[in-house]
Amino acid sequence: MPNVTPASPLRDWLAEPTAGQVLRGLLASQGQSEEALAPALGLPLEQLVKMSGGKFPPELVDVLVTAAETGQIPDGLPTAAPAPSPTGAAVPAPEPDLGVEIGAPEPWTEQVTPGRFGGRSVVVTGAASGIGKAVASRIVREGGRVIAVDISADGLAALAADLGDELVPVTADITAPASADAVLAAAGGRVDALANVAGVMDDDAAVHEVDDTTWERVMRINVDGPMRLMRAVVPGMLAAGGGRIVNVVSEAALRGSAAGAAYTTSKHALVGLTMSSAYQYAGTGVQINAVAPGAVATGIPMPAAAPYGSSRTAKMRVAIPRLAMADELAASITFLLSRDAVNINGAILPSDGGWSAA
Numbered sequence: 068m069p070n071v072t073p074a075s076p077l078r079d080w081l082a083e084p085t086a087g088q089v090l091r092g093l094l095a096s097q098g099q100s101e102e103a104l105a106p107a108l109g110l111p112l113e114q115l116v117k118m119s120g121g122k123f124p125p126e127l128v129d130v131l132v133t134a135a136e137t138g139q140i141p142d143g144l145p146t147a148a149p150a151p152s153p154t155g156a157a158v159p160a161p162e163p164d165l166g167v168e169i170g171a172p173e174p175w176t177e178q179v180t181p182g183r184f185g186g187r188s189v190v191v192t193g194a195a196s197g198i199g200k201a202v203a204s205r206i207v208r209e210g211g212r213v214i215a216v217d218i219s220a221d222g223l224a225a226l227a228a229d230l231g232d233e234l235v236p237v238t239a240d241i242t243a244p245a246s247a248d249a250v251l252a253a254a255g256g257r258v259d260a261l262a263n264v265a266g267v268m269d270d271d272a273a274v275h276e277v278d279d280t281t282w283e284r285v286m287r288i289n290v291d292g293p294m295r296l297m298r299a300v301v302p303g304m305l306a307a308g309g310g311r312i313v314n315v316v317s318e319a320a321l322r323g324s325a326a327g328a329a330y331t332t333s334k335h336a337l338v339g340l341t342m343s344s345a346y347q348y349a350g351t352g353v354q355i356n357a358v359a360p361g362a363v364a365t366g367i368p369m370p371a372a373a374p375y376g377s378s379r380t381a382k383m384r385v386a387i388p389r390l391a392m393a394d395e396l397a398a399s400i401t402f403l404l405s406r407d408a409v410n411i412n413g414a415i416l417p418s419d420g421g422w423s424a425a
C-alpha cells in the first residue's frame with residue numbers, strides 16, 4: 068500500500084517516487100514548477116484538484132493513487148525526472164537549523180460560537196464561492212441571518228439549500244446601481260453588518276500591459292461595488308447607533324509585488340475607503356475595518372497571465388508562507404464583524420500566515 072491518500076498533502080505526493088514524477092510532469096506541461104507550488108505543499112491533493120479550475124481533473128487523483136500503488140507510470144502522461152536531491156536547483160534551499168526542537172503545527176479546527184450573531188442581519192457579497200461562502204456559512208451557523216449576494220444564482224441556490232431559511236439569496240451584480248436597493252429590500256431595511264467579499268483578480272499585468280477592459284472591470288467590482296453597498300447601509304447603521312463593515316482587500320493592498328497594476332490599485336483604493344470611512348464615522352458605533360488575505364485555496368478565476376508582469380510577481384510568490392483555507396479567512400472576518408471587535412476601527416488586518424511580516 069502506498070503511504071499517500073487523496074487527503075495527503077502535496078508535499079508527500081511529490082516525495083512519492085512514481086506519483087511524484089507524474090505530478091511534476093503535469094506541472095511542467097502547464098508551465099508550472101514545483102517551486103511555484105511551495106505555499107501549497109501542505110494542501111491535500113484533493114483540495115488542489117478542487118481549486119484548480121479544471122486544470123487538474125478529478126480523475127487525476129485516481130491516476131496518482133494507481134501510480135503510487137503499482138509503481139508504474141500510466142501510458143500517455145507527461146513525466147518529469149525523479150525528485151532532485153535536496154541540493155538540486157528545483158527545490159528550495161533547506162531551512163536553517165533553528166537549534167530547538169520543532170513539533171508539527173497543530174491542525175486548526177473551526178470553533179463555532181453558538182449565538183454569536185443571534186438576532187443580527189449581515190450582508191455578505193461573493194457568498195456563492197470561496198471566502199464569502201465560508202463567511203456566510205459561519206454566520207448562519209452562529210445564529211445570524213445572512214443576505215447573501217452574488218452574481219451566481221446557481222451558487223447561491225446551492226448554499227441556500229445547505230443553510231436553510233436564515234440565508235436570503237440575492238442574485239445581483241454588485242456593479243449595477245440598482246443592486247444596493249435590492250439588497251436593502253431583501254434585508255427588510257435592517258443591516259447590522261456588511262462583509263464586502265466579492266472581488267476579481269487581474270492578469271498580473273504591469274501598467275504598460277494593462278488593457279482598459281480589465282482595468283475598468285477590476286475597479287468596478289473591487290472598488291465601486293463595495294462603495295455602493297457601504298453608501299446604502301451606513302445611514303441605517305448610523306440611525307441604529309452602530310454597525311460593522313469589513314472590506315476584504317488583499318496582500319496586494321499591503322505591497323506592490325502580489326498582483327498586477329489593476330488589482331493592486333483596486334485593493335489599495337479599498338483600504339483608502341475603509342480608513343476614510345472609519346475616520347468619518349468614529350464614535351458613532353459604526354466601525355469599518357478590512358481583512359487582507361494572503362494566498363487562499365479558493366476557485367478564484369485567474370485570467371491568463373500577462374507575460375511581463377506575471378514574470379515579476381512569480382518571483383515573489385515563492386515567499387508565501389502558506390496557503391490558507393477559506394474557513395480560516397472566515398474566522399478573521401467574522402471576528403471583525405462580531406461584537407468582540409468593539410474597539411477596532413480603521414484596522415487593516417493581514418490574515419496571511421505572516422507573509423506581510425516578511
Ligand SMILES: NC(=O)c1ccc[n+]([C@@H]2O[C@H](COP(=O)([O-])OP(=O)(O)OC[C@H]3O[C@@H](n4cnc5c(N)ncnc54)[C@H](O)[C@@H]3O)[C@@H](O)[C@H]2O)c1
Nearest residue numbers: 193195196197198217218240241265266317362363365367
Ligand atoms: N483567493 C485568494 O487567494 C485571495 C487572496 C487575497 C484576496 N482575496 C480576495 O478575497 C475575496 C474573495 O475571493 P475568493 O478567493 O473567495 O474568490 P471566489 O472567486 O471564490 O469568490 C468570489 C465570488 O464573488 C462573486 N462575484 C464576482 N463578481 C461579482 C459581481 N460583480 N457581483 C456579485 N458577485 C460577484 C463570484 O461569483 C464569486 O462567487 C476577493 O475580494 C479577493 O480579491 C482572495
